[in-house]
Amino acid sequence: MTELAELLELWEPVIGLEVHVQLATRSKAFSPAGVVFGAPPNSLVDPTVLGLPGSLPVFNQAALALALKLGVATGSQIRAKSRFARKHYFYPDQPKNYQISQYDEPLCENGHLDVIIGGAVKRIKLTRIHLEEDAGKLTHVGAMSHVDLNRSGVPLVEVVSAPELTSSEEAAEFMRSLHRLVRWLEISEADMEKGQLRCDANVSVRLRGEDRLGTRTELKNINSFRFVQNAIDHEIARQLRLIDGGGRVERETRLWDADAGQSAPMRSKEEANDYRYFPDPDLPVLVVDGPTMGGILRAQPELPAARFQRYQEDIGLSADDARTMIGERALAEYFDATCKAHGMLKSGRTIANWILTELLGALNKAGKGIAESPMPPERLAALVRLVEDGTISGKIGKEVFEEAFAKGEEPGAIVERRGVQQISDEATLAAVVEEVVAASPKQTAEYQGGKDSLFGYFVGQVMKKTQGRANPVITTDLLKKRLGR
Numbered sequence: 001m002t003e004l005a006e007l008l009e010l011w012e013p014v015i016g017l018e019v020h021v022q023l024a025t026r027s028k029a030f031s032p033a034g035v036v037f038g039a040p041p042n043s044l045v046d047p048t049v050l051g052l053p054g055s056l057p058v059f060n061q062a063a064l065a066l067a068l069k070l071g072v073a074t075g076s077q078i079r080a081k082s083r084f085a086r087k088h089y090f091y092p093d094q095p096k097n098y099q100i101s102q103y104d105e106p107l108c109e110n111g112h113l114d115v116i117i118g119g120a121v122k123r124i125k126l127t128r129i130h131l132e133e134d135a136g137k138l139t140h141v142g143a144m145s146h147v148d149l150n151r152s153g154v155p156l157v158e159v160v161s162a163p164e165l166t167s168s169e170e171a172a173e174f175m176r177s178l179h180r181l182v183r184w185l186e187i188s189e190a191d192m193e194k195g196q197l198r199c200d201a202n203v204s205v206r207l208r209g210e211d212r213l214g215t216r217t218e219l220k221n222i223n224s225f226r227f228v229q230n231a232i233d234h235e236i237a238r239q240l241r242l243i244d245g246g247g248r249v250e251r252e253t254r255l256w257d258a259d260a261g262q263s264a265p266m267r268s269k270e271e272a273n274d275y276r277y278f279p280d281p282d283l284p285v286l287v288v289d290g291p292t293m294g295g296i297l298r299a300q301p302e303l304p305a306a307r308f309q310r311y312q313e314d315i316g317l318s319a320d321d322a323r324t325m326i327g328e329r330a331l332a333e334y335f336d337a338t339c340k341a342h343g344m345l346k347s348g349r350t351i352a353n354w355i356l357t358e359l360l361g362a363l364n365k366a367g368k369g370i371a372e373s374p375m376p377p378e379r380l381a382a383l384v385r386l387v388e389d390g391t392i393s394g395k396i397g398k399e400v401f402e403e404a405f406a407k408g409e410e411p412g413a414i415v416e417r418r419g420v421q422q423i424s425d426e427a428t429l430a431a432v433v434e435e436v437v438a439a440s441p442k443q444t445a446e447y448q449g450g451k452d453s454l455f456g457y458f459v460g461q462v463m464k465k466t467q468g469r470a471n472p473v474i475t476t477d478l479l480k481k482r483l484g485r
């Protein structure tokens with residue numbers, strides 16, 4: 001049997017993702033029934049959700065506003081007039097026997113997602129983003145199956161990538177970047193454990209250098225970043241082994257079993273015409289007008305990938321720090337506000353260090369999020385300046401930080417009250433150095449005789465006499481001069 005690594009030198013994996021994102025509306029896509037996670041089964045239903053004869057869908061404009069934010073943020077072409085279509089299939093989680101979706105006239109097309117991979121950004125094409133409704137949920141218990149229609153009719157966007165991802169890592173990063181983006185835009189909480197973001201992965205392989213795509217399989221309903229990676233890795237290996245053994249990949253839909261760590265065939269892939277798509281006669285054309293678009297364009301925040309690049313290029317953060325900083329929009333905004341309050345671009349890395357170590361550490365200990373930080377950006381900026389201009393040492397700075405964080409006090413006031421200003425006056429420090437040297441004849445002789453390791457002893461003594469307030473740079477200078485080495 002050929003090694004997998006060897007096969008991968010010859011064959012290139014190709015992956016396209018279809019990601020469903022639940023839009024954070026209060027009511028369903030086509031009726032006023034509520035959307036609440038964890039409500040008692042079948043409590044969030046009405047005649048439309050139940051598909052009762054005579055009920056009519058009315059589209060929830062709040063879902064449109066959220067979908068448009070994503071369309072604009074991904075640079076998609078937005079259809080001024082898009083259309084809902086019925087996608088027919090029978091399944092007990094869907095009483096109408098069709099799902100309202102969009103087919104040949106989706107809301108968004110030809111956009112892109114900026115995917116962060118390592119220190120760089122890779123732009124992946126998005127074929128389309130369309131609106132649709134979710135189905136209900138089936139739970140199988142022994143010989144029984146329970147139907148819960150609470151999720152039925154919840155608005156979703158389906159984000160479809162072009163087949164441009166070439167490894168399971170890239171696919172997982174695509175998911176992370178989309179997850180980050182929809183949270184950033186506040187269009188979805190995208191809690192994967194609640195199924196608010198989930199994906200189907202299409203996987204094929206082709207000989208490297210070949211333009212045509214190979215036959216793909218589709219892995220259904222993957223709901224964690226780790227599973228995306230595992231399921232795709234597993235599928236790539238399965239296809240390569242199959243081909244290596246003289247077989248052929250069949251076009252089929254497979255179900256990923258995360259517990260077993262393997263996939264099994266679910267059904268042969270249905271074709272679009274199996275669904276008997278046609279425009280939904282109950283719903284009018286979906287219109288997006290100029291003022292609505294204008295409002296969304298004007299309100300668009302700086303996006304995570306742009307910030308990721310700016311933090312590296314303009315501020316000099318490492319890729320890892322930049323990625324952590326854009327983990328959440330509130331954190332990135334806190335960082336920017338602190339830099340602005342501080343005023344010096346070249347201090348950005350120092351500020352980032354304070355945020356990523358001291359502030360996040362303290363917040364974590366206090367069980368608080370960045371939005372509830374008791375230390376506003378202006379205060380952190382003031383503290384960083386006190387350390388930078390030598391008013392206090394870095395070590396004292398950390399103590400002042402802790403007190404400012406705990407008591408919500410101004411760093412300047414804490415420094416005044418505690419009298420912990422750094423001593424940078426040369427004459428004062430020279431006198432202390434003199435005292436220390438005079439009191440340590442033995443160490444002085446040894447040091448001057450060549451025992452370099454004793455230098456730390458002298459610095460320590462000066463710090464002790466000044467309660468840690470001596471400016472370390474000046475102290476080192478003075479000691480070197482005085483001891484003559």
Ligand code: ADP
Nearest residue numbers: 014015016017161162163202203204213214216
């Ligand atoms: P369908 O209409 O059957 O869902 P699409 O052409 O819309 O098919 O593609 C669905 C998804 O499958 C997209 O994310 C696309 O990138 C991906 N895809 C299509 N062909 C391939 C392939 N040969 N290998 C991997 N992914 C593919």
Ligand code: MG
Nearest residue numbers: 018160200218
């Ligand atoms: Mg599809």
